[in-house]
Amino acid sequence: MESFFIEPKNVKKNRAFVNGEEFHHLVRVLRKKVGELIYLFDGTGKIYTARITKITKDNAECEIIEENFMRGELNVEIAVGQALLKNPERFEFALEKLTEIGVRQIIPVLTERVIVSKNPKDISPNKIERWRKIILSACKQSNRAFIPELFEPVVFEEFISLEKYEKKIIFHESEVKSLNRVLLYDYLKNLKNVGSILLAIGPEGGFTDEEIEKAVESGFDVVSLGCRRLRSETSSIVSAGVISQFFISETKNL
Structure with missing residues (x-):
């Protein structure tokens, strides 16, 4: 699955919102559709498995299915x-x-x-x-x-x-x-x-x-x-x- 960056402020409970350049890449370049699974990460160590539930002209709303922290990161x-x-x-x-x-x-x-x-x-x-x-x-x-x-x-x-x-x-x-x-x-x-x-x-x-x-x-x-x-x-x-x-x-x- 492809990964997309989101600001931590765009994660609210079990929902996440992809906007800006990442939204353009998700919708216009990769042409993702409602129902598809993607990875989301906030750059601080949190990574989410999410399902796209809604696409508007400005953002993609996603349901968070699973959350992990620092997956795959080195101990050093x-x-x-x-x-x-x-x-x-x-x-x-x-x-x-x-x-x-x-x-x-x-x-x-x-x-x-x-x-x-x-x-x-x-x-x-x-x-x-x-x-x-x-x-x-x-x-x-x-x-x-x-x-x-x-x-x-x-x-x-x-x-x-x-x-x-x-x-x-x-x-x-x-x-x-x-x-x-x-x-x-x-x-x-x-x-x-x-x-x-x-x-x-x-x-x-x-x-x-x-x-x-x-x-x-x-x-x-x-x-x-x-x-x-x-x-x-x-x-x-x-x-x-x-x-x-x-x-x-x-x-x-x-």
Whole structure:
């Protein structure tokens, strides 16, 4: 079944109302009819199985048949700091896939080697709104109950100062021994009872040595994804995907 986003205020007891762009998509694009079953989600974790009971010119009224909370969400909170990329389509691809994987927060980061801009104020509100729509669309496609939080773009120094995460990882391909770099698989084997993880993914060309040093000073562990040089968006998807699967298997083994 297809999923549609509704504002929490549009859920009243056992009734829900789909309006705005979602109503247009439901009626004009997918041509849903009265009597059909759909999923509804409010972005905060609640997801409903509902039956369309009435369609007017402005909204679709639905009867809520079943309500679930945080269905399919990971037990660990994964946040990804993704450096902006020269090719906007690659950055948007990362947003889409990170949402599908189950990431809770996505933080656009401006690093030394980012070509797009060095100032967060240069990122237009229209572009950020487009990113939010991509994330929402990915939630609908993957039947997620929770919409990942998209942070405002930040500079690298502000990003590494975030403190609420229990573990912070920066991915780097350097062979410098002083960094005590470990493979992601070996790193995860030593994690126990972790509730939140922050990942740092660099732009084309990766992080500078100075940025790595600053991150380590701020509590980041340096981790490798292997000997191949991956594209930035690939690194995001692989790292978040491996970590999410690790914690899913850990939960099953409890």
